[in-house]
Amino acid sequence: MEVRRFEHGSRVPGWDREVDLSKDPSQVPDPATTPVPEDVRAEIEAHMAKYPDSRSATLPALAAVQRHHGWCSPEAIEQAACVMRLTPGYLTAVATFYDMFDTEPVGRHRVYVCTNISCSLRGADELYARVKELTDGDADFAVKRFECLGACDIAPMASVDGTYVGPLALSDVEELLDDVRNDRDPLPRKQLRYRPSAGATTPDDHTEGTA
Amino acid sequence: MSELLLFRDIDEPGLNTIDVYRRRGGYDDLRKALAMPREAVLNELLASGLRGRGGAGFAMGKKVSFLPKGAMDVYLCCNADESEPGTFKDREIMQKNPHMLIEGIIIAAYAAGANKAFIYIRGEYRLQADILDAAVAEAEAAGYLGDAILGSEHDLSLVVHRGAGAYICGEETALLDSLEGKRGNPRLKPPFPANQGLYQGPTLINNVETLATVPSIIRMGGDEYAKIGTETSTGTKLVSISGHVKRPGNYEIELGIPSREIIYGLAGGPPDGREVKLWFPGGSSAPVLTKDDLDLPYDFDTLAKAGSMLGSGAIIVVDDSTSVVDVAYKTAYFYRHESCGKCTPCREGTNWTVKMLERIKAGEATPMDLDIMASVCTNIIGNCLCVLGDAMAMPIGSMVAKFRDEFEAYIEERRAAAWATTEEPEPELAIIQGAVA
Numbered sequence: 001m002e003v004r005r006f007e008h009g010s011r012v013p014g015w016d017r018e019v020d021l022s023k024d025p026s027q028v029p030d031p032a033t034t035p036v037p038e039d040v041r042a043e044i045e046a047h048m049a050k051y052p053d054s055r056s057a058t059l060p061a062l063a064a065v066q067r068h069h070g071w072c073s074p075e076a077i078e079q080a081a082c083v084m085r086l087t088p089g090y091l092t093a094v095a096t097f098y099d100m101f102d103t104e105p106v107g108r109h110r111v112y113v114c115t116n117i118s119c120s121l122r123g124a125d126e127l128y129a130r131v132k133e134l135t136d137g138d139a140d141f142a143v144k145r146f147e148c149l150g151a152c153d154i155a156p157m158a159s160v161d162g163t164y165v166g167p168l169a170l171s172d173v174e175e176l177l178d179d180v181r182n183d184r185d186p187l188p189r190k191q192l193r194y195r196p197s198a199g200a201t202t203p204d205d206h207t208e209g210t211a
Numbered sequence: 212m213s214e215l216l217l218f219r220d221i222d223e224p225g226l227n228t229i230d231v232y233r234r235r236g237g238y239d240d241l242r243k244a245l246a247m248p249r250e251a252v253l254n255e256l257l258a259s260g261l262r263g264r265g266g267a268g269f270a271m272g273k274k275v276s277f278l279p280k281g282a283m284d285v286y287l288c289c290n291a292d293e294s295e296p297g298t299f300k301d302r303e304i305m306q307k308n309p310h311m312l313i314e315g316i317i318i319a320a321y322a323a324g325a326n327k328a329f330i331y332i333r334g335e336y337r338l339q340a341d342i343l344d345a346a347v348a349e350a351e352a353a354g355y356l357g358d359a360i361l362g363s364e365h366d367l368s369l370v371v372h373r374g375a376g377a378y379i380c381g382e383e384t385a386l387l388d389s390l391e392g393k394r395g396n397p398r399l400k401p402p403f404p405a406n407q408g409l410y411q412g413p414t415l416i417n418n419v420e421t422l423a424t425v426p427s428i429i430r431m432g433g434d435e436y437a438k439i440g441t442e443t444s445t446g447t448k449l450v451s452i453s454g455h456v457k458r459p460g461n462y463e464i465e466l467g468i469p470s471r472e473i474i475y476g477l478a479g480g481p482p483d484g485r486e487v488k489l490w491f492p493g494g495s496s497a498p499v500l501t502k503d504d505l506d507l508p509y510d511f512d513t514l515a516k517a518g519s520m521l522g523s524g525a526i527i528v529v530d531d532s533t534s535v536v537d538v539a540y541k542t543a544y545f546y547r548h549e550s551c552g553k554c555t556p557c558r559e560g561t562n563w564t565v566k567m568l569e570r571i572k573a574g575e576a577t578p579m580d581l582d583i584m585a586s587v588c589t590n591i592i593g594n595c596l597c598v599l600g601d602a603m604a605m606p607i608g609s610m611v612a613k614f615r616d617e618f619e620a621y622i623e624e625r626r627a628a629a630w631a632t633t634e635e636p637e638p639e640l641a642i643i644q645g646a647v648a
């Protein structure tokens with residue numbers, strides 16, 4: 001994924017984004033004035049109950065509101081903060097640390113193309129370019145280059161709405177995106193979940209492995 | 212190798228369910244362990260010589276023995292963040308044999324006196340986390356988790372905790388902060404997690420593969436397990452091999468076999484007509500080795516002696532079709548992205564290294580930049596809170612040291628090409644550096 005850098009190469013957006021100093025810092029949201037969808041509240045509370053310290057549910061809570069709202073919008077963060085009794089500022093600080101939380105609006109289909117070492121040795125940069133090209137202008141897609149996704153055995157690969165597919169040839173991209181656009185299971189013949197372990201079979205059994 | 216321990220019947224359909232797992236003897240080792248006193252279980256772990264499979268290779272039994280005895284809550288965290296580039300072995304265990312990991316966690320928690328356990332799994336592993344969730348529910352229903360496990364005095368709860376995309380959360384103290392619901396910044400050590408870890412309590416942190424090996428140790432006995440492998444690198448190890456090889460994937464090997472056997476024998480070596488140029492023996496944080504090192508036995512001490520490390524057991528092979536500069540660039544780029552930003556040498560050093568490599572690629576660098584890059588690396592090593600900075604500096608340093616000629620030739624070539632296409636006089640920076648004749 002591209003590291004976003006702001007003025008002077010800083011990674012901290014605060015440096016070039018104006019702040020409304022006429023407002024007080026946000027407080028823990030008031031439940032009376034912060035409506036939270038019932039299923040979201042129930043999910044967050046279930047997570048909070050699993051840990052000795054309820055604050056441990058921060059990541060699952062952010063994941064829950066992101067799923068509901070599509071991204072970690074100010075409203076989403078507000079709702080998580082309300083249920084967890086934390087400030088929105090605290091949750092925003094956490095959300096911006098992690099690559100899987102989006103603090104800007106994004107398309108509903110998240111495609112992470114791995115461009116780390118092993119994948120790039122097998123053509124990941126070209127793959128990323130192709131995916132970018134074929135989704136250009138399509139607001140439904142959020143295509144990111146990502147660091148190693150832990151599936152270098154199927155390099156070059158991508159995670160499509162959480163499903164791992166690879167090895168992807170450039171000629172697979174069109175079919176893959178077509179599946180996604182039509183809400184079908186993405187490219188089942190190349191999904192990691194169906195792949196046998198290399199070390200469980202004899203070398204002669206392997207025919208694929210290269211894109 | 213006599214038998215597979217971690218990958219036995221790994222592709223058996225339904226192995227991820229408790230029924231199939233039990234049918235092939237699953238949870239018998241837990242029964243055996245719970246019938247032994249805690250100390251006896253710990254002694255088996257010590258005798259096995261099992262070293263951590265997550266990166267540092269620290270003896271697991273010893274780590275367990277460091278936990279203070281007392282009344283406070285002890286925690287166990289299974290590190291399933293698996294984000295070291297090139298590593299994908301834990302994924303295969305969790306996806307295909309989650310109960311082996313859960314059984315290992317229960318036994319290790321018993322030895323450590325821990326009553327609360329967590330699996331911190333990287334958020335991208337959604338399929339594997341779903342499978343683990345289902346397996347934990349099955350284990351709870353069967354009475355392997357919860358209070359008074361199998362009628363013993365051992366209680367254990369187990370929660371699968373999903374991360375959200377940050378390599379640094381694999382570092383053990385960053386993992387703890389992340390699990391506590393914070394940004395994943397590493398903590399200053401000491402105190403070590405064994406004394407003050409999760410929620411300030413004593414905490415045992417081990418990698419997935421380390422914990423998944425525990426049932427085998429109980430079954431075989433520590434002494435018997437220690438006979439596999441070499442004297443100081445006992446047992447079998449999952450190796451993730453990727454990059455320029457014909458058959459990338461996970462293989463279970465006996466520690467100490469020649470590296471060539473893994474790269475060529477198991478993975479089939481590079482494509483026909485190509486040869487190995489360099490390889491990372493233990494993930495991208497390991498200094499690179501070359502084709503001259505292919506006969507090194509693959510074990511912790513040999514690789515350390517060769518100036519690199521076994522790390523997570525991830526071999527990335529690069530053949531002679533690829534420029535070392537591109538590999539260095541991808542490596543540095545990764546660490547820049549993943550630096551948590553807490554320490555200046557790491558945050559700035561990784562950024563500078565990427566910029567320098569970009570200059571090299573753009574034809575704006577001189578060989579002197581290689582020395583600057585090397586000095587950046589030297590200034591990172593040992594000067595940071597955690598070893599993420601070192602993990603960039605060491606492989607980059609090794610690439611510059613071992614392939615300096617190629618770097619210099621590349622720099623010259625790109626410079627010539629850049630000058631040929633521009634009407635500008637030579638870059639100002641180069642003059643300032645005095646490197647232009």
Ligand SMILES: Cc1cc2nc3c(=O)[nH]c(=O)nc-3n(C[C@H](O)[C@H](O)[C@H](O)COP(=O)(O)O)c2cc1C
Pocket residue numbers: 262263264265266267268269271290291292293294295378379380381382383384416417418419421422597598599602
């Ligand atoms: C930057 C960094 C990233 C790490 N990532 C992981 C990881 O993804 N998985 C892992 O098991 N250990 C990782 N480690 C090593 C852990 O800090 C720790 O040593 C390990 O989990 C201990 O388990 P073990 O003794 O069983 O290997 C990482 C270390 C560092 C410094």
Ligand code: SF4
Pocket residue numbers: 379396397549550551552553554555557558595596597598599600
């Ligand atoms: S060395 Fe880098 S990643 Fe580690 S704590 Fe410092 S800044 Fe963060």
Ligand code: FES
Pocket residue numbers: 114115116117118119120147148149150151152153155157296297298
């Ligand atoms: S480098 Fe792409 S999944 Fe590891």
